[in-house]
Amino acid sequence: MKIGIAREDRKGENRVVMQPSEIRSLTGKHQVLVEKDAGLGVGIENKLYERAGARIASKKDVYACPLVVKIKEPIESELKLMRPDSAILSMLHLRSRPHLAKLLQKYKINAIAMEGIRDQFGTRMIEALHETGYLGMLKGFELWGKDPSKAVVKVMGYGNIAQGAIQAAARKFAKVMVLNKRDVNEMEKHIPGTDILVDGIYWPYHLRGKVYLVKKNMLKLLKPGAVIVDLVANPAGKSPIETVRPTTLSDISYKVDGVIHTACWGWPGLDPVNISKRYSIQVLTILTKIANKGLNDLPDFIKSAYYEVGK
The missing domain is CATH 3.40.50.720 (NAD(P)-binding Rossmann-like Domain)
Incomplete structure (x- = not known):
């Protein structure tokens, strides 16, 4: 061929x-x-x-x-x-x-x-999911601009991508909290005190653009200078975080109400x-x-x- x-x-x-x-x-x-x-x-x-x-x-x-x-x-x-x-x-x-x-x-x-393309167990055969989370988390620390060991990081989800972020945060000695399925439905309770909020959950297609776990009015609950890192943003921009839109390697972040957002479509490219x-x-x-x-x-x-x- x-x-x-x-x-x-x-x-x-x-x-x-x-x-x-x-x-x-x-x-x-x-x-x-x-x-x-x-x-x-x-x-x-x-x-x-x-x-x-x-x-x-x-x-x-x-x-x-x-x-x-x-x-x-x-x-x-x-x-x-x-x-x-x-x-x-x-x-x-x-x-x-x-x-x-x-x-x-x-x-x-x-x-x-x-x-x-997946194997007999349904696992992707061409992927860099863990690396996506790891690299995205490191970019989050960079955008935050302070000592990572002082950061309060809250990660939505516990799949392969989220685990990459958790590992990166732990290696930087940040205080990490993993938000489970019950927690993510109570985000108003968990957002306060957060320096870096990480989205690593798979958001079902039928909910995209219709249901938001983190609404725009919740941004004020984050700590000043906070960062939102969306690891699973898609080209259509349908994240469970209302203010997230996809970014690129060449234009990787933006601000909404003083909160830095990053949702790179192509995290492994870092x-x-x-x-x-x-x-x-x-x-x-x-x-x-x-x-x-x-x-x-x-x-x-x-x-x-x-x-x-x-x-």
Whole structure:
């Protein structure tokens, strides 16, 4: 199979989906094109990909491949470069991005959602959930601007993402309180005295934009200079915290009523080197199966994440 490894072009985004060590595992059987300078953001020069057996190519040539691979979801200008009935493997989050599903239909591009590929136990196979929480918490301390050991941190949730935040806060010797399901329904009682409030809960789709656990009028209950860190904000901005909207790596925070908010859509991008290494190993397992089998004979666990045009 001819595979195109695309460069991440979003502002502030330095990650790369595949490293030379994993590319080398593919080039024995498959032709791999790597977009020029795709790895520079994490210190990987073009010649290292060439030594691994890949060909350095232009954006146009990479997106003309039958299968394009990248981390972030494609934008319209990228889809325009792809050939009808070709495919892209990337993060998609189509439920939060209905306009992207329409663009895939418009340009007749099939897609495999990285976040939808799960093992037999339902666990995501391409993910950096714990790292998301950890990095988001560190950014929260940075925005707070004081000694982390003096902070009162309250974390909503106890899933993988929340646990990453809890670990980061504990390592900074902050006073950490984990809010369980009962607690989050009584936020007016738990917000007072909080320096950094962290949202790490999965908010059901049917509640998004309709029910808020933290309403705008509760911000005044936070301590002066407080920070809200939303680790699970989605592109549609439907957080259980009313004043949260998604931010980006290049514009990561804003204020509402004196409270700093950060809700980065792409927290793992704060550690591009280590996250790129992690994704590369995870993606190789999936990409090898796709390349060896072909798009018409995908294993069931990949097929379940396959968005096929017209179906």
